[in-house]
Amino acid sequence: MLTDFPLFPESASTMAPRVDGLYFFLVGLTVFFSLLIAGLIVTFAIKYRRLTPDSVGARFHGGMALEVVWSVIPLGITLVIFAWGASVFFAMSSPPDEAINVYVVGKQWMWKFQHLNGQREVNELHVPVGRPVKLIMTSEDVIHDLFVPAFRVKADVLPGRYTHVWFEATKPGSYHLFCAEYCGTQHSGMGGQVVALGPSEYQNWLASATGGSMASAGERLFADMACNTCHREGEVGRGPVLNGLFGSTVRLQGGRTVVVDEAYLRESIVNPSSRLTEGFQPVMPAYQGLLTEEGLSELVEYIKSLEPAQPVTLSMASTPGGSERTAQ
Amino acid sequence: MSSRGVLLPAHHYLSDFGAASWLLTRDHKRVALMYLAAVTFFFFLGGAFAVLIRLELITPAGDLVSADTYNKLFTMHGVMMVFFFLIPAIPTVLGNFLIPIMIGAKDLAFPKLNLASLYIYVIGASCTTYAIITGGLDTGWTFYTPFSTASSTTAVIPAAVGIFITGFSSILTGLNFIVTIHRMRAPGMTWFRMPLFVWSHYATSLIMVLGTPVLAITLLMVAAERLFRFGLFDPALGGDPVLFQHLFWFYSHPAVYIMVLPAMGVISELVAAFCRKPVFGYTFVAFASLAIAVLGFLVWGHHMYVAGQSVYAALVFSFLSFMVAVPSAIKVFNWTATMYRGSISWDTPMLYAIGFIGLFTVGGLTGLFLAAVGLDVHVTDTYFIVAHFHYIMVGGTIMAYLGGLHYWWPKMSGRTYNELLARVSAAMVFFGFNLTFFPQFLLGYLGMPRRYHAYPDEFQVLNVLSSAGASLLGVGYLIPMVYLAWSLRYGKLVGSNPWGAVGLEWTISSPPPTENFAETPIVTWDAYEYATRVEGHVA
Numbered sequence: 001m002l003t004d005f006p007l008f009p010e011s012a013s014t015m016a017p018r019v020d021g022l023y024f025f026l027v028g029l030t031v032f033f034s035l036l037i038a039g040l041i042v043t044f045a046i047k048y049r050r051l052t053p054d055s056v057g058a059r060f061h062g063g064m065a066l067e068v069v070w071s072v073i074p075l076g077i078t079l080v081i082f083a084w085g086a087s088v089f090f091a092m093s094s095p096p097d098e099a100i101n102v103y104v105v106g107k108q109w110m111w112k113f114q115h116l117n118g119q120r121e122v123n124e125l126h127v128p129v130g131r132p133v134k135l136i137m138t139s140e141d142v143i144h145d146l147f148v149p150a151f152r153v154k155a156d157v158l159p160g161r162y163t164h165v166w167f168e169a170t171k172p173g174s175y176h177l178f179c180a181e182y183c184g185t186q187h188s189g190m191g192g193q194v195v196a197l198g199p200s201e202y203q204n205w206l207a208s209a210t211g212g213s214m215a216s217a218g219e220r221l222f223a224d225m226a227c228n229t230c231h232r233e234g235e236v237g238r239g240p241v242l243n244g245l246f247g248s249t250v251r252l253q254g255g256r257t258v259v260v261d262e263a264y265l266r267e268s269i270v271n272p273s274s275r276l277t278e279g280f281q282p283v284m285p286a287y288q289g290l291l292t293e294e295g296l297s298e299l300v301e302y303i304k305s306l307e308p309a310q311p312v313t314l315s316m317a318s319t320p321g322g323s324e325r326t327a328q
Numbered sequence: 329m330s331s332r333g334v335l336l337p338a339h340h341y342l343s344d345f346g347a348a349s350w351l352l353t354r355d356h357k358r359v360a361l362m363y364l365a366a367v368t369f370f371f372f373l374g375g376a377f378a379v380l381i382r383l384e385l386i387t388p389a390g391d392l393v394s395a396d397t398y399n400k401l402f403t404m405h406g407v408m409m410v411f412f413f414l415i416p417a418i419p420t421v422l423g424n425f426l427i428p429i430m431i432g433a434k435d436l437a438f439p440k441l442n443l444a445s446l447y448i449y450v451i452g453a454s455c456t457t458y459a460i461i462t463g464g465l466d467t468g469w470t471f472y473t474p475f476s477t478a479s480s481t482t483a484v485i486p487a488a489v490g491i492f493i494t495g496f497s498s499i500l501t502g503l504n505f506i507v508t509i510h511r512m513r514a515p516g517m518t519w520f521r522m523p524l525f526v527w528s529h530y531a532t533s534l535i536m537v538l539g540t541p542v543l544a545i546t547l548l549m550v551a552a553e554r555l556f557r558f559g560l561f562d563p564a565l566g567g568d569p570v571l572f573q574h575l576f577w578f579y580s581h582p583a584v585y586i587m588v589l590p591a592m593g594v595i596s597e598l599v600a601a602f603c604r605k606p607v608f609g610y611t612f613v614a615f616a617s618l619a620i621a622v623l624g625f626l627v628w629g630h631h632m633y634v635a636g637q638s639v640y641a642a643l644v645f646s647f648l649s650f651m652v653a654v655p656s657a658i659k660v661f662n663w664t665a666t667m668y669r670g671s672i673s674w675d676t677p678m679l680y681a682i683g684f685i686g687l688f689t690v691g692g693l694t695g696l697f698l699a700a701v702g703l704d705v706h707v708t709d710t711y712f713i714v715a716h717f718h719y720i721m722v723g724g725t726i727m728a729y730l731g732g733l734h735y736w737w738p739k740m741s742g743r744t745y746n747e748l749l750a751r752v753s754a755a756m757v758f759f760g761f762n763l764t765f766f767p768q769f770l771l772g773y774l775g776m777p778r779r780y781h782a783y784p785d786e787f788q789v790l791n792v793l794s795s796a797g798a799s800l801l802g803v804g805y806l807i808p809m810v811y812l813a814w815s816l817r818y819g820k821l822v823g824s825n826p827w828g829a830v831g832l833e834w835t836i837s838s839p840p841p842t843e844n845f846a847e848t849p850i851v852t853w854d855a856y857e858y859a860t861r862v863e864g865h866v867a
Binding site for chain 1: 390395396399466468472474475478479480562563564568569570603604605606608609610611612633634635636639642643646647650651653654657658660661662664665667668669670671672673674678682685686689690693694696697699700701702703704705706708709710770773774775777778779780781782783784785786789828858859
């Protein structure tokens with residue numbers, strides 16, 4: 001026990017040194033001000049200790065200069081920390097475009113991972129070293145939180161929507177994966193490992209997949225659910241054309257626009273009328289509760305895989321005659 | 329503080345003994361004493377849960393209690409401590425007792441409402457205690473949805489109803505203080521002659537009145553969703569779980585300042601009295617209380633950086649959270665400066681005050697770690713945050729509460745306690761506290777999540793240290809129970825002003841008469857005028 005007694009976590013992602021840098025700055029600041037205050041208090045308490053029972057303290061009430069100094073200095077320091085923390089957070093919130101996507105479903109009390117090639121795992125996540133990985137996460141029941149201390153990343157996993165976290169592992173190894181949002185009986189058992197593999201080991205591990213990719217599973221589901229009744233390939237049906245939709249900007253009913261991402265696709269399947277594409281009737285049924293989270297993510301991947309059929313259907317906003325169908 | 333030949337005043341607020349004279353009292357001092365008994369009970373009840381938590385965490389495996397029991401233990405520890413001890417403790421005990429006296433009034437503006445608030449508190453607390461006895465509660469004190477509305481099988485509704493009821497007690501207390509401070513000040517007691525204790529309670533009362541209704545509504549919504557499946561928070565019913573967090577923290581972050589502002593008020597009094605000196609920068613300290621109260625309402629989102637709110641919302645909340653650091657820093661610097669060239673005694677209350685300033689400094693500075701968004705992502709929901717808020721609430725609020733209790737105990741009881749035992753236990757509380765909670769900062773940065781029944785082996789050494797500290801801390805809290813109770817009967821009698829302090833409460837007898845002042849005092853001096861008002865303080 002005493003031989004394995006860390007006081008500082010392993011640092012195994014590109015984000016870890018950035019977070020640690022801010023941490024050490026703040027530790028330094030805390031030590032400095034704590035010692036300053038403690039030193040002053042103890043010094044004063046000794047130096048000005050009461051020597052005769054009736055003595056009173058010196059009579060002075062304050063000093064504007066000092067008040068200004070100790071208001072402005074903390075203000076300046078906090079602004080530096082704010083900006084530093086914000087820049088780290090921006091980096092954490094901006095997954096690189098080339099990130100490998102992995103879908104994550106949390107449920108009481110396990111983590112399910114689904115890789116794009118169809119590989120699935122539970123409570124263990126294999127990722128490559130040296131490549132950014134973006135987790136697209138949701139929950140089947142209550143709020144969970146995916147936390148990998150060695151990577152210094154964490155994000156709540158919510159039912160009914162996608163949240164993201166991304167990281168780039170820097171050294172091979174096996175790292176703790178925790179649920180960090182209290183979720184009931186086995187909360188402390190809802191964990192596992194993130195296994196970071198070198199590039200060739202990762203390729204070997206991927207190759208062990210059986211079965212088809214998520215997109216192909218999504219394609220079968222698309223046909224099974226008869227989605228193509230309305231979402232036809234290459235021509236506008238009762239629903240928008242899905243080819244090339246992912247990543248495009250869509251005009252919504254009421255004039256707002258949205259960039260199509262995984263979250264918007266998921267929402268448009270489970271609750272299509274919440275952000276309806278301009279020019280279409282709210283005729284699509286809500287699939288809330290009719291599809292599993294795995295099925296939803298497969299459909300999302302299938303839709304993402306659809307290449308633009310013709311340039312003209314790139315986005316509904318540019319469809320000629322779109323306004324003619326606008327009818328309330 | 330020698331006081332030979334002191335006799336109890338012939339007539340004082342404790343003179344009558346009948347049960348009815350207590351249960352139907354309209355005397356703010358008696359209400360304060362009944363609150364003292366009640367919050368002390370809940371403090372030790374909440375503490376008992378903490379003992380079991382620390383025992384379980386000595387070993388990595390979840391082996392002492394079951395996972396479900398553990399989840400109930402930390403929930404009940406949090407609920408008891410937050411809602412039934414930390415929020416009411418200083419305002420209802422010290423505030424109730426002292427605010428009217430400090431401003432030269434004979435009672436609070438609404439004495440019957442004050443008594444009613446006590447009964448409401450007892451009813452609410454009993455309701456939640458009933459829930460705990462009959463089924464427990466396992467949602468965490470935060471009641472996060474949809475766990476609390478759709479998943480937990482424990483007594484969520486009775487517990488929430490208890491807290492809902494207790495909220496009215498808080499609102500009535502806040503209202504009473506605000507009106508009292510506006511309307512009942514003695515002639516000459518201008519706003520800027522009031523003790524800072526009164527200022528900080530004024531700021532606290534604003535939060536109680538404005539914030540508590542939001543918590544009440546939020547808990548009603550949880551109950552409605554649990555009972556009738558209203559789709560407010562559960563996405564499966566069309567609700568939004570993050571909405572709950574916004575509503576909950578809109579109250580519960582300001583609630584931190586309900587716990588801390590009165591503590592700051594106590595510290596201002598203690599530092600002035602035991603340095604025999606005016607508080608440095610009085611107006612800055614007074615306005616810092618108001619600034620904290622106002623800013624405190626604008627920072628709730630810092631509890632939700634990783635909860636799925638937008639990046640820009642997180643940045644705004646981060647910025648505002650850093651702004652709260654400024655008035656907090658102002659207070660710490662001003663207390664420290666007050667000690668410069670003081671006449672500093674090392675009596676027990678001052679030891680607590682010094683402990684408070686040190687621990688609050690650490691607690692406040694570690695708050696900067698959490699306000700910095702990019703760093704908060706790693707440490708939120710870990711033991712780092714557990715350590716941080718215990719530094720503020722235990723190291724801050726409870727240290728101040730105990731310091732205040734020791735300072736005003738001779739006034740409340742007319743007697744003094746064993747000073748040696750008091751100093752020893754103050755030291756035990758300080759060292760025990762640090763041993764308990766400092767290792768938790770390290771555990772948190774290592775990545776140990778909070779609310780974990782079992783944990784990986786490499787976290788054990790720090791957990792054992794923490795549990796060892798907790799045992800010291802627990803004893804440190806029990807000792808004052810013994811010598812304070814003992815002093816009620818056997819303690820040496822004190823005169824009206826055993827500390828040689830200024831302030832209206834030290835001009836009346838100990839214990840004070842029911843009406844506080846035979847004649848309404850006329851105030852012609854500022855607070856803490858030691859150098860000019862060295863009247864015969866030593867009896």
